[in-house]
Amino acid sequence: MKYREIEKSISKLWRLAFFIFILSFGVHSQIYAAEQDGKITLSFSDIPLREALSRIEKVSDYTFFYDEKNVNVNQKVSLDVKDVNMQSLMTALLKDTNLDFEISNRQIVLLSKRSSGSKTAKRHISGVVKDEKGETVIGASVVVEGTTTGTATDIDGKYALDVPVGAKLKITYVGYRPFSVEIEDQTIVDVTLEEDNKVLSEVVVTALGIKREKKMLGYSVQDIKADELN
Structure with a gap:
């Protein structure tokens, strides 16, 4: 008698497990199909924006x-x-908020409406700085031109900064030509710096007679022309 009860219990567990598997597969298939078609179906009510974005x-x-x-x-x-693209989804999500959004290359940036449409508006700009070989540049200076507002690229060459619309973003690094770009509608600004051959080729002779690149010296150097020396 006990053996039959155990057998029935095991049979029920297998049927339950199989049902859960089929249900899970169906949900994932629907999500995959939504992504393939570029359409999304989603519903929730009265939750924090952070959770909604997640x-x-x-x-x-x-x-x-x-x-x-x-x-x-x-x-x-x-x-x-139901079955909407991301533009429509975000419009519906933020309709009762003071927020706006911009979509670029599968990235969505949230902005405050209070500053939109004004020349004093700020854009949250982010990007990666690389050299001509595709290597990331660590410690490059990223500054809003004409101000002291700025940052530096991290170990992955990444940066993020709030920049006023219409202002110029200037990126500099020793041995490379400065790069600047005017901020308008863009939110992602990836930069490739070009080597400055003039700076790289400039060398000096130290007191010990050893040649060093000028940019590598840890102290100031004064240029003296040959006729002045005579």
């Missing part, structure tokens, strides 16, 4: 970027869409 990332191949100083990710949002 859910959207899970059912799509988009990534969100925002500055928490300007974007309140704890505000509650709701969404109920």
